[in-house]
Amino acid sequence: MSTKFDPEKAQNLDDIEKQFAVKTVMHMQTHWGLLESRRGSELTLTKIDDEIYEHFKSTFPELDVSQKIDEDAMKSKEGKEKWRNFVNQYEDKVKDFNFGTMLRSSPKDEYGQDTTIFAVRMQFYAIEIARNKLGLNDWIYEEAQKSKAS
Numbered sequence: 400m401s402t403k404f405d406p407e408k409a410q411n412l413d414d415i416e417k418q419f420a421v422k423t424v425m426h427m428q429t430h431w432g433l434l435e436s437r438r439g440s441e442l443t444l445t446k447i448d449d450e451i452y453e454h455f456k457s458t459f460p461e462l463d464v465s466q467k468i469d470e471d472a473m474k475s476k477e478g479k480e481k482w483r484n485f486v487n488q489y490e491d492k493v494k495d496f497n498f499g500t501m502l503r504s505s506p507k508d509e510y511g512q513d514t515t516i517f518a519v520r521m522q523f524y525a526i527e528i529a530r531n532k533l534g535l536n537d538w539i540y541e542e543a544q545k546s547k548a549s
Contacts, residue, residue: 426500427510430527435543439527439536445493448528455525458485464529467505470516486521496521506535 433442445451455462458481462468472478489496501515502523508514518526530536 423499423501427515431510431539434536434539436540438534438540439531440534442531442536444524444528444531447492448532451489451521451525452528452532454485454488455529459525462526464526465506465533465535468502468516468526470504473516473518473522482519482522485525486519489521493521493524502526506530507538509539 473482486497496519498520500518500520500523501510502518503510504514504516527536
């Protein structure tokens with residue numbers, strides 16, 4: 400008979416942490432590779448990008464995705480609650496909607512130790528879809544094409 404999982408009593412197992420790290424790095428590499436091979440403004444990350452984008456804009460009108468994300472505001476008590484309500488609406492719509500991942504804190508930066516923050520998948524989708532729709536990620540494709548040409 401199984402007992403209910405209590406995250407407060409869960410052990411940190413090295414193997415699980417390593418598997419998470421590998422999956423996270425693969426996600427970052429895949430995302431960057433997509434942005435290098437196609438303009439973000441032409442890219443679709445999910446089947447419901449438009450729905451996510453409209454919901455994000457209406458829920459977070461104050462969040463300017465062209466600027467560096469204020470991680471403290473995002474992870475404040477109020478920020479967590481607002482994001483939790485947003486994210487949970489995608490439980491039955493987006494696979495791994497609440498799986499942890501890394502998010503670039505600014506659309507002007509590549510993935511790096513000082514340029515990423517921990518987020519859940521729906522935060523990543525909401526912000527990166529908005530960046531794509533606004534053309535803020537197109538520079539990555541353009542830089543990749545310049546590198547190929549030289």
